[in-house]
Amino acid sequence: MAQVELRNLVKAYATHQVMHGVSFDVADGEFVALVGPSGCGKSTLLRMIAGLEEVTGGTISIAGRVVNEVEPKERDLAMVFQNYALYPHMTVRENMGFSMRLRKAPKEEITGRVEEAAAIFGLGDYLERMPRQLSGGQRQRVAMGRAIVRRPAVFLFDEPLSNLDAALRVQMRAEIRALHDRLGSTSIFVTHDQVEAMTMADRIVVLRAGRLEQAGAPLDLYDRPGNVFVAGFIGSPAMNLLKGHASDGMIRLGANLSVPAPVNASGEVIWGIRPEHLELAAADTDGAFAMRVTGVESTGHATFILGETDGIPLTALFTDRPKVAKGDVLYLKAHPTRQHLFDAGTGLRIE
Structure with a gap:
């Protein structure tokens, strides 16, 4: 497979710049998820790697070769799209083997690879069907089968599960990760779903407005977010983030609410605690x-308690189903080693 290296990547449309010097590496055989709010540039970044968007500045390297000027078909990668991008007039077999036919591969080799991919995804009985005769999950399997038939160095996934129902998304994310492990591939996966990123990726890259906010292992980002944005973005429900003033080892969060400071700090801060x-x-x-x-929400496995203290909204999460109703008063305490503190001016984590 191959390592992917991005160095100071810039993308602009006329005078409007949308990517601002993004740099990170994807190691050979690594599974990296790109996450961020809508419009942050994650799909644009993926399309730049694929060669579907021109690079304005910086470099993209695959297996040590700069590919800025290399045609998409020569980059040795395969892309799985959100809308599957299957040819409606071709059978499953024809769709899966199309890229190899373009390369004029021997018919026997095409047949062997298509049938191997069909066996991996349980599509053996559907090879002669048309895409319209398949369910959404089956179409997504065909799209992934078409990608692995080529045996590329890098797989690119652009929100491939967003059109599927919740149960099928869980199944398909397990299948994609199993495929990655089986092939030892290098994979870059764009998603807006934090659960997908947390459960599938070796490493997560968080983007905002075309800039890299933080990159790291899923639990590293969850446990030690580098700034307020990552703290609020990673995790569902979101971290409680409260403005306060730190002095003398305490953080005053409201007129009648103070908590011990988790680290030495003074001045205006943002105190964070996960529900x-x-x-x-x-x-x-x-x-x-x-x-x-002020409210109680139950998902079965967890109970979310919405409330306020000193006029400040808070969310707490419990898994033991406490008997609580709207209007009740609870007494809470923040876990002493699970608190976070950020500089109110820069938004950066205070260690």
């Missing part, structure tokens, strides 16, 4: 504060 790191406590516990419940 699952708020714990029920007795009223007289050191560091406990009262929260009035």
Whole structure:
């Protein structure tokens, strides 16, 4: 397979710049997810790697070769699109073997690779069907089968699961990760779904407005977000982020709410705590504060408690189904080692 290297990548449309010097590497055999809010540039970045968008500045290297001026078909990669991009007038077999026919590969080789891919994705009984005769999940399998038939050095996935229902997305993300492991491929996966990124990727790259905010292993980003944006973006429900003032080892968050500072700091800060790191406590516990419940949401495996303390909205998450109703008052305490602190001016993490 191959390593992918991006160096100071810039993309502009006329005078409007959308990518601002993005740099990161994808190691040989690594699975990297690109995440970020809509319009952050993740799909544009993927299309630049594929050669479908021209590079304005910087370089893209695949297996040590700069490919800025290399045609897409010569970059030794395959792309799986959100809309499957199957040819409606071709059978499954013809769709899967099309790229090899373009390369004038021997018929026996095409047949062998198509049938091998069909076996991997359970499509053996569907090879003579047309795309319109398939379900969404089957069409996505055909699209992935078409990609692996070529045996490329790099796989690119552009939100391939967004058109599927929730249960099928869970199944397909497991299949994509299993395929990656089986082939030892290098994979770059664009998604807006944090769960997909957290469960599938070896490493996550977080983008915002065409800039790289942070890159790292999923749990590293979850446990130690480098700035306020990543803290609020990674995790569902989102981290509680409260403005405050730090002094004398305490952080004043409201007129009647203060918490011990997790690290030495002074001045204007943003204090963060994830909903699952708020714990029920007795009223007289050191560091406990009262929260009035404004709403309760249950998903079966978890209970989300919405509330406010000193006029500040908070969300807490519990898995033991506490008996709580709207209007109740709870006493909570922040887990002592799971708190986060950020500089209010720069947004950067305070260590």
